[in-house]
Amino acid sequence: MLKDRTAIVGIGQTAFAKHLPESEKTLACRAVLAALDDAGIAPAEVDAFASYTMEETDEVEVAKAIGAGDVTFFSKVGYGGGGSCATVAHLAAAVATGQASVGVAWRSRKRGSGPRPWKNTAVQLPTPGQWTRPFGLLRPADEIGMLARRYMHEYGATRDHLFNVALACRNRANQNPDAIMYDRPLTREMYMTSRWISEPLCLFDNCLETDGALACVVVSAERARDCPRRPVYVHSAAQGLPAQHHGMVNYWNDDPLTGPAWTAARHLWKQADFGPADVDVAQIYDAFTPLVPLSLEGYGFCGRGEGGAFTEGGALEIGGRLPLNTGGGGLSEAYVHGFNLITEGVKQLRGTSTAQVPDARTCLVTAGEGVPTSAILLRS
């Protein structure tokens, strides 16, 4: 069992901005070194790396730049933001099974000032693009908008429910000086009158476009006790590729509204000592607002079709049933393929978040829903 055998002992990040002058490689090195410094571990001790297949700085580049030692485990996870939590899961598995002792996971991305992946007509993401892109389903927003409209139709979810998600993230960003939207409050009127991106999704249903990098350090629970920060244990971890799933969109299985989150959740909870009701704070992947109600259902915080209603009455705010994306998330802190959700989960369980949930001891972090995904349960 993986349970509590490893811990995240260091986190690091660069500034977040629409444009940062340094290269992705430089930003990656800065984030990794910051995380190792936070962990009190020398870079020469790093012997494992994990990142995303979409990460453009290879572990070779990071390892030689930071002066890592001999590396005995390295792994990359596919499917865009679906891989975020899996990077930590792979390191946890490697460390728990003795393949490595100090693992670093990272993501560096200039999505703010760099190219939009969907504009590339020569290379396609691993999606069955021949069946979607010619018809003008060009962007992830278009693909998720399709699921969102069906979800709203089947279950009576409304734009106000999606606004509740956007607002909770924005309110937390307004507490977080590092967040891109720190000084930009959001109102219902702004949301309801904003421009469309792909109806039924408006501007504020979409995540930010950000330059930035983040990293974390994973070691054994035994080693973690010697590190300066309070260890945050990887209690449970899971990836999810459901039966009959198809690449980056989920249109062709029997029930497209039960996505990879449901698969990951079954495995995640099976290994855990606690359940959804015991989660103090959650970091739910929010590239688009509808992913939150879909994920709330998938991870068992409410029943099928109840994800919209779950957001009512301030449920996602501090003091609500499930405070969520407490750094501001991808919608309002930074969109770096969900890695800031991992580091924010660590901050919550250290007690150092800018929107601290009192006495938070358990945190769920999820990766992108709709694509082959992953999730981790953290505990202090």
Add this chain to the structure above:
Amino acid sequence: MLTPVIDEDGAPFWEYAARGELRIQACAADGCGELRFPPRPCCPHCRSFAGEWRLMSGRGRIWSYVVPHPPLLPDYAAQAPYNAVLVELADAPRIRLAGNVVAAPDAPLDSVDPARLRIGAAVRVAFTETGGVTVPRWILERG
């Protein structure tokens, strides 16, 4: 406009479309015969590699739709806002095809007012050529 980046598994779909036929891959094993989409080498139900392409009626219903607005690729931005739909086939409701509802087979992607679209609306297939490839389009049954 983007043309389909066709792979070996999907090629027959586009070849039949060029003949004006909507065909979906099906298992050809005795006692199975399950349809599958997107196409793939073997049947996920019985694991047979024997396949065929079965003619569909061309009728379906809108399962969901979006109306994309810019920023988009230039050819699509020029027609935005347009509709993109997922159509579930009347012959096989769990087979869903992405496409566009248009006023006539060769009409642009913005030729139908999005306000006329509804989930569940009946549509029928039509074909048009774009960039040398024949692709399906969808016409509202209650035009």
